[in-house]
Amino acid sequence: MTGAAGNQGRIVAPGPDAGGAVLPADGTPAALGAEALDLVMPMHLRIGADGLVVSCGPTLRKLLHPTDPLGRAFHQVIDLRRSRRIRSPARLAELAGTRLAAVLCERPGVDLRGTVVPLAGGGLLVDLALGIGAVAAVGELDLTVTDFSATDQTSDILYLVEANRAVTAAWQRLNRRLEGDRRAAETRAVTDPLTGLKNRRALRDALSRVTGEDLSRSVALMQIDLDHFKRVNDSLGHAAGDRVLGRVARVLRAETRASDMAARLGGDEFTLLLRDSPPIEQLRVIARRIIAALERPMEYEGRPIRISASVGIALSLLYPDPDPDRMLADADKALYAAKRAGRGRFHIFDPGVDGEGTKHGREEDG
Amino acid sequence: MHGLVPYSIQSFVIDSYGADAWGRIGRAADPRFGRFEAMQTYDDAVVEGVLAAACREFNKRRSDLLEDLGTYLISNPRQRITRRLLRFSGDSFADFLLSLEDLSDRVALAIPELRLPVVIVRQKSSSCFDLRVEPGMRGYGLVLMGVLRAMADDYGALVLSDCIEGPDGAATLRLELLDPRFARPRDFELSDRP
Missing domain, CATH: 3.30.450.260 (Haem NO binding associated domain)
Structure with missing residues (x-):
């Protein structure tokens, strides 16, 4: 130029x-x-x-x-x-x-x-x-x-980049909220609202997930039924009954590990599912501890409440060919055996003896 | 109606008056009401019901509440993205006003489902602008006026404005730009560096 x-x-x-x-x-x-x-x-x-x-x-x-x-x-x-x-x-x-x-x-x-x-x-x-x-x-x-x-149009591109980022963030927020709602609904579906323990459905799901390997390593089921609970409900009202159930939940939570499951099946019926269950001697100790803890007197509006519990136990190691559904039914049988023997007792189902449905190898709590 | 509209009302009430107030408004409007989600669609009547309940709760005229909502959308720190996106439209407040004709397209480019009414801008003189809001969304002109007042602050401009709303949502806004450099404008960087 x-x-x-x-x-x-x-x-x-x-x-x-x-x-x-x-x-x-x-x-x-x-x-x-x-x-x-x-x-x-x-x-x-x-x-x-x-x-x-x-x-x-x-x-x-x-x-x-x-x-x-x-x-x-x-x-x-x-x-x-x-x-x-x-x-x-x-x-x-x-x-x-x-x-x-x-x-x-x-x-x-x-x-x-x-x-x-x-x-x-x-x-x-x-x-x-x-x-x-x-x-x-x-x-x-x-x-x-x-x-x-x-x-x-550079600044328009920048506008779009930023707008796009904001819209994506809005979608992500919605997704997170929906995911949170889904989880909450899922939790509600498997939780007993009164005690916060798992419910019958959760127990059934957990039992269906118990594998052959779990059973061979040892799985225990404990059926727990409160004694004299109806009396509390009738004499002191449902609020007192609810208080008792809350206390049962605390006791069961304290006696179980994170890998175990404590469920309320309804009314005053509870079940513990112990994977990698401790040996039978230890189970006896746990059953005694649960019963003792539930027998500890409590008060409701100045009036004393006393309950107890009966416990039926089924242990996979006692079966030649263990099956969770049968174990659950047997834990029920053991529970009724414990009830029949008087309140505040536990009974461990022995397939070799109890399986015949005639004789009861009874064990009492300490 | 696109959920961003009622979601904005919800954010405005919660950030300005608290979550309890929002809870009362929601229950007054509809006992089954939960909360608005930005990326959902709602019935216009539901949104109008909530707006009416909010006016009762705060004892405010609808026009005042909508204008406050517009101001909130720009000046509240939690809504910084709205303010940023609008600042892309123009380098000065007058520039920004003229670009409002593109606003509906600009918004649709980002969110195709959100159709805002078209605004037609007429510059009457160097300092007077007439904005005609097309019908379609009741209250939009009033919210826009709140937005414009807050944007004028953002650009450091001093303006006088008023809005006349028709029954179908059509509105006419008049703006007089008294001083384009009344105060120091807030910074605007092209790239968002929070």
């Missing part, structure tokens, strides 16, 4: 308007002043016939800061990723009309795209825009809305 003159660090060519036209008016329909060019192409690079940069749009200048591109060879300012060997303006002009992929030599992380056109008076104009990767990283470039031309 001939006759270029410095003006606040910007080189402009003389032209018809006062500021000097960048694109000469010799036969071209529209001459563009330097400021107009900065406005419509804030990321342009104008290259003289000698291949040196003669002007640079303000946004591109901001990205290049502190390097001053003016007077440098164009290939020292932009790195044409697909055409690195192009060093002369004549070769660059051959790319006119194609889509350029470039990065700034000073900031190789900022991907750009653009196009190059020859200027009527000689030299070339390269117009650049942020590539999609740079748009995503615009925060690191310290650019603002005014750094883009009014027709550039």
Whole structure:
């Protein structure tokens, strides 16, 4: 470009308007002043016939800061990723009309795209825009809305990215809430609302999940039935009965491990399912402890409450071919055996003896 | 109606008056009422019922409540995303006002199911703007006025505004931009760095 003159660090060519036209008016329909060019192409690079940069749009200048591109060879300012060997303006002009992929030599992380056109008076104009990767990283470039031309949709992309993020977050919140609701409903479905213990359904599910391996390692079922509970309910009312049931739940929770299950089947019937059950001696200790704890007197509105419990136990190790359903039925039989023997007792079902349904190998609590 | 509309009312009441107030309003409107979800759809009548119950609870006129809702959507820190998304529309308050014609499309681009009424903007003079809200969503013009007042603050502009709402939701807003640089605008960075 001939006759270029410095003006606040910007080189402009003389032209018809006062500021000097960048694109000469010799036969071209529209001459563009330097400021107009900065406005419509804030990321342009104008290259003289000698291949040196003669002007640079303000946004591109901001990205290049502190390097001053003016007077440098164009290939020292932009790195044409697909055409690195192009060093002369004549070769660059051959790319006119194609889509350029470039990065700034000073900031190789900022991907750009653009196009190059020859200027009527000689030299070339390269117009650049942020590539999609740079748009995503615009925060690191310290650019603002005014750094883009009014027709550039970069800020619209940023709007959409942010809107999209907000909408996705709203969906995720809804999903989390629905998942929470689902879990709560699931918990309600397997929980006894009065005591917080598991319910009959949960016990049935757990029994169906007991494997042959569990049974061979030892599984115990304890059926627990309160003694004199009806009397409490009848004489002191249901609120007192509920208090008793709450206490039973606390006792059973205290006597079981996290891997065990304590369930209330309804009324005053409870079941413990012990996986990896302790040996039979230990089970006796547990049964005695439960009965003793439940026999401890309590008060309701100043009036004493005394209950007891009977316990029937079935232990998988006592069976040649254990089956959870049969064990549950046998634990029931053992429970009735304990009841028949008097209250506050436990009985361990022995398939070899009790299985015949004639004789009862009775064990009493300590 | 898209759930974002009643969800906004719910957030506004809870953040401004507390969850207890919201619980009372919900029960007054419909005993079976639980809570609004942003990404669901609701019957217009349900939303109107809740709005009426909120007016009774706070002893406020419907128009005042809706305008407060609009202001809340921009100025409450919990709603920063609304304010950010709107700031993408323009570099100055006047610019922003003119861009309101795109608002309905802009919103639909983000959430295709949320159809906001079209707004037609006429610049009467350098400082006077007429906004015509197309019918379709009752109360939208009033909420928009609250939004515009809060956005004017955001841009540091001083404005006078009023809104006349018709029965079908159509509304006319008049804005007079008294001073575009009345106060220092709040910062807006293109990239959200919380």
